[in-house]
Amino acid sequence: DIQMTQSPSSLSASVGDRVTITCRASQSINSYLNWYQQKPGKAPNLLIYGASNLNSGVPSRFSGSGSGTDFTLTISSLQPEDFATYHCQQSYSTSLTFGGGTKVEIK
Amino acid sequence: QVHLVQSGAEVKKPGASVKVSCKASGDIISTYYMHWVRQAPGQGLEWMGIIDPPGDGTSYAQKFQGRLTMTRDTSTSTVYMELSSLRSEDTAVYYCARDRGHDNSDDILDVWGQGTMVTVSS
Numbered sequence: 682d683i684q685m686t687q688s689p690s691s692l693s694a695s696v697g698d699r700v701t702i703t704c705r706a707s708q709s710i711n712s713y714l715n716w717y718q719q720k721p722g723k724a725p726n727l728l729i730y731g732a733s734n735l736n737s738g739v740p741s742r743f744s745g746s747g748s749g750t751d752f753t754l755t756i757s758s759l760q761p762e763d764f765a766t767y768h769c770q771q772s773y774s775t776s777l778t779f780g781g782g783t784k785v786e787i788k
Numbered sequence: 789q790v791h792l793v794q795s796g797a798e799v800k801k802p803g804a805s806v807k808v809s810c811k812a813s814g815d816i817i818s819t820y821y822m823h824w825v826r827q828a829p830g831q832g833l834e835w836m837g838i839i840d841p842p843g844d845g846t847s848y849a850q851k852f853q854g855r856l857t858m859t860r861d862t863s864t865s866t867v868y869m870e871l872s873s874l875r876s877e878d879t880a881v882y883y884c885a886r887d888r889g890h891d892n893s894d895d896i897l898d899v900w901g902q903g904t905m906v907t908v909s910s
Binding site (some may be wrong): 714715778 | 835847849894901903
């Protein structure tokens with residue numbers, strides 16, 4: 682299986698900060714990388730697919746980039762509702778795998 | 789707009805089986821592939837498998853081979869996940885999720901159920 686590694690595992694930030702989360706694949710996955718946001722006690726919610734495509738209804742402060750093995754999720758100006766855990770997921774292989782998650786906390 | 793509504797929490801003893809349902813409301817899911825994903829307490833997400841629209845094609849993660857069965861009832865827009873030979877490590881929240889692809893899977897999960905907590909304890 683393709684291993685997905687996220688960093689950091691957690692971070693503290695303030696409202697208005699620019700936040701960057703990275704995701705690395707154990708082999709090239711082209712642009713088959715998706716990002717999800719999960720709030721406590723809730724199901725994940727699709728944010729970005731295909732590495733850089735914003736899902737419908739997702740605010741433009743979220744953006745994704747990367748290809749091959751290295752990817753980033755950026756929140757340009759952190760809002761109170763963005764404090765959550767973010768997961769990356771590869772859809773290159775038919776055996777899907779997720780990263781371990783990055784928890785974004787309030788500083 | 790489709791909503792996925794899952795069955796309620798379950799408590800099972802080691803060695804037992806559990807069957808979780810996921811019913812679509814607001815739209816049919818008969819032309820969509822459906823996935824199951826689980827999340828152990830405080831842990832990340834773990835993909836379990838996928839079932840095709842007619843319900844006669846499935847693919848499971850290797851670690852669940854032999855213990856996992858996914859089925860669907862197209863007449864009621866319901867999919868099912870049954871996990872057997874339960875052990876304590878199977879304690880988790882189990883989610884169903886719709887594949888964004890229409891008729892063909894693209895392995896992007898765009899609609900999720902609310903989750904079902906399964907606790908395995910003697």
